[in-house]
Amino acid sequence: MTLDLAIRGGTIVTATDMYKADIGISGDKITVIADRVGAATREIDASGLYVMPGGIDSHVHVAQPQGPGIMLADDFASATASAAAGGNTCIMPFALQRRGTSLRQSVEDYRRTAEGECHIDTSFHLIISDPTPAVLGQELPALVKDGYTSFKVFMTYDDLVLNDRQLLEVFEVARNERALVMVHCEGYDTIKFMTERLERAGKTEPYYHAVSRPEVIEREATHRAISHAELIDVPMMVVHVSGREAMEQIRWAQQRGLKVFGETCPQYITLTAEDLKGLNMEGAKYVCSPPPRDTASQAAIWEGITQGVFQTFSSDHCPFRYDATDGKLNEKGRTSFRWVPNGIPGVETRLPILFSEGVSKGRITPQKFVELSATNHAKMYGLYPRKGSIGIGFDADIALWDPNRKETIRQDILHHGSDYTPWEGFEVTGWPVMTIARGTVVMDDGKIVGSKGHGQVLSRHESDYVA
Numbered sequence: 001m002t003l004d005l006a007i008r009g010g011t012i013v014t015a016t017d018m019y020k021a022d023i024g025i026s027g028d029k030i031t032v033i034a035d036r037v038g039a040a041t042r043e044i045d046a047s048g049l050y051v052m053p054g055g056i057d058s059h060v061h062v063a064q065p066q067g068p069g070i071m072l073a074d075d076f077a078s079a080t081a082s083a084a085a086g087g088n089t090c091i092m093p094f095a096l097q098r099r100g101t102s103l104r105q106s107v108e109d110y111r112r113t114a115e116g117e118c119h120i121d122t123s124f125h126l127i128i129s130d131p132t133p134a135v136l137g138q139e140l141p142a143l144v145k146d147g148y149t150s151f152k153v154f155m156t157y158d159d160l161v162l163n164d165r166q167l168l169e170v171f172e173v174a175r176n177e178r179a180l181v182m183v184h185c186e187g188y189d190t191i192k193f194m195t196e197r198l199e200r201a202g203k204t205e206p207y208y209h210a211v212s213r214p215e216v217i218e219r220e221a222t223h224r225a226i227s228h229a230e231l232i233d234v235p236m237m238v239v240h241v242s243g244r245e246a247m248e249q250i251r252w253a254q255q256r257g258l259k260v261f262g263e264t265c266p267q268y269i270t271l272t273a274e275d276l277k278g279l280n281m282e283g284a285k286y287v288c289s290p291p292p293r294d295t296a297s298q299a300a301i302w303e304g305i306t307q308g309v310f311q312t313f314s315s316d317h318c319p320f321r322y323d324a325t326d327g328k329l330n331e332k333g334r335t336s337f338r339w340v341p342n343g344i345p346g347v348e349t350r351l352p353i354l355f356s357e358g359v360s361k362g363r364i365t366p367q368k369f370v371e372l373s374a375t376n377h378a379k380m381y382g383l384y385p386r387k388g389s390i391g392i393g394f395d396a397d398i399a400l401w402d403p404n405r406k407e408t409i410r411q412d413i414l415h416h417g418s419d420y421t422p423w424e425g426f427e428v429t430g431w432p433v434m435t436i437a438r439g440t441v442v443m444d445d446g447k448i449v450g451s452k453g454h455g456q457v458l459s460r461h462e463s464d465y466v467a
């Protein structure tokens with residue numbers, strides 16, 4: 001039977017292997033891998049290219065409410081187009097429960113907003129901000145059974161923070177339902193204390209965002225969350241780890257045999273707090289939480305990556321426009337860092353940065369790149385073995401990479417809804433030149449050639465790391 005698609009002559013890279021072979025695709029699945037596969041309706045010459053699993057970005061924010069007058073810069077169409085351009089074939093955004101609302105209703109709303117809009121597959125985590133008895137007792141267990149098998153909780157932010165008692169109650173449900181809990185580890189009271197002191201001293205520029213949330217605050221919250229997880233005996237993922245202090249807490253927990261996992265992001269291997277010192281309000285472009293630290297922290301993050309402390313490398317894409325009254329330069333944001341929206345765009349640049357800083361600079365192998373960018377995300381969040389590798393029966397989610405192509409990251413080549421990138425002028429070696437999502441070419445040499453609606457909203461099974 002004629003194949004729909006053949007990818008010929010490339011070097012296939014998985015988390016464990018690297019070898020030359022052809023790939024044959026029928027419909028949306030990989031159906032044959034061989035020295036030479038048969039004829040296909042469409043032939044792709046991949047000689048000189050790496051043929052990798054499409055990236056899975058398990059930490060992105062899309063179309064999430066951000067407080068009065070503030071808007072995220074991406075909807076599902078632009079976020080998934082941007083992700084596809086960056087070599088991704090699946091993203092995992094969050095469905096956020098607002099206080100006083102039903103979690104189930106929130107999920108249904110997000111799902112409806114996403115359906116028909118996505119260029120690549122999408123699957124939601126939950127954010128729990130109001131763990132009422134109904135949420136804990138009925139809604140959450142039912143949602144886990146429906147395939148929402150991971151949820152995030154926050155230890156800071158006025159409208160999201162859970163107290164220790166509430167964290168324990170959510171962890172208990174996660175344990176009972178065999179779900180994976182993701183934790184934003186920064187302390188509410190300590191940040192409030194620092195913020196008030198800084199504002200009183202007139203230190204309100206964006207740079208003081210970083211001063212208000214030093215590593216000790218992240219470390220304390222990380223240790224507290226780990227202790228709660230140990231008490232309840234539940235697996236836990238510490239998201240967006242920024243430096244040595246939190247990394248060492250996770251490593252300590254892992255060495256004690258606890259199921260504590262770690263995620264880090266491009267900003268923590270490339271940016272520093274100095275970037276928040278830009279002239280006028282330019283530093284607002286780099287305001288995210290936890291904030292970027294210093295070059296010693298970057299080295300510590302690499303230590304965590306190469307030692308296996310971190311299982312996933314995600315973008316934490318949380319895009320705002322800079323020059324916009326609903327974004328970084330909102331009226332209140334100009335008066336204090338406290339009001340500068342927290343987050344930076346990055347779904348499109350995550351993989352080129354990891355490839356270049358990691359593989360091209362010799363810090364990690366191509367196989368480790370695949371593990372950190374796709375395979376572990378699929379295993380961590382219950383999409384494996386449907387997604388996350390190249391093998392017979394897997395979804396035909398593939399990115400072709402030119403490992404030698406040099407590019408300079410610039411806003412005008414990106415597809416996200418932000419009006420800037422924190423990596424303007426950043427030079428990389430290695431670039432995704434084609435993205436194939438479930439058998440369909442969706443990005444070809446920087447152009448989006450797929451259509452919104454191709455991507456499906458997926459449910460997931462239990463995490464392989466919980467099992």
Ligand code: DUC
Pocket residue numbers: 061184239240289290316318342343
């Ligand atoms: N945490 C996130 O995960 N993303 C953006 C902002 C934040 O605090």
Ligand code: ZN
Pocket residue numbers: 184239240289
């Ligand atoms: Zn967070």
Ligand code: ZN
Pocket residue numbers: 059060061316317318
């Ligand atoms: Zn995030």
